Amino acid sequence: MEVIITRSFLKDLKTKPKAVVQAVEKLISQLEAAKNLEQSGADYRKMEAQKKGEGYYRIRLGDWRVGVEYIHPKIIVIRILARGEVYKYFPSAVI
Numbered sequence: 001m002e003v004i005i006t007r008s009f010l011k012d013l014k015t016k017p018k019a020v021v022q023a024v025e026k027l028i029s030q031l032e033a034a035k036n037l038e039q040s041g042a043d044y045r046k047m048e049a050q051k052k053g054e055g056y057y058r059i060r061l062g063d064w065r066v067g068v069e070y071i072h073p074k075i076i077v078i079r080i081l082a083r084g085e086v087y088k089y090f091p092s093a094v095i
Contacts, residue, residue, distance in 0.1 A: 001040070003031050004076045009066075012080045016064070023061045024080065037070050044068075047091055056091040067091065 005028075013021060027042060034040035043060040047067075050056055059066040067079040067090035079090050 001031055001034050001036065002074045003028055004074060006076065006078050008079055009077045016080065020061065020064055020080075023064075024066065027059065027061060027066065028077070031075055036072060037075065047087075050091070054091070058086055058090070065090075 013024060016024075030040050030042060031037075037044060037057065044057045045060075047056040047058055055070040057068050057070055059068060061080075063083050065081055065083055065086035066077060067081065067086055069076040069078060069091075079086065081089060
């Protein structure tokens with residue numbers, strides 16, 4: 001799968017602990033190796049309150065959530081936020 005990383009994700013990642021950064025690197029490797037999101041082995045869920053046709057998901061990494069947009073065969077990594085914040089700022093911050 002093609003993984004596209006946004007500037008907002010890189011900015012968020014700079015402030016995260018080293019263990020989280022390592023977990024994210026592992027996750028991105030898994031996503032690149034997989035044929036689709038379902039086969040990646042990631043703990044993902046579709047975000048609620050989306051318009052029809054949107055593909056926003058959150059991927060769980062412990063107490064952190066990675067906000068992504070999935071448009072097969074691409075996955076756009078948009079944000080990494082704490083568990084409580086991701087539901088406030090993603091995907092509404094994308095628009």
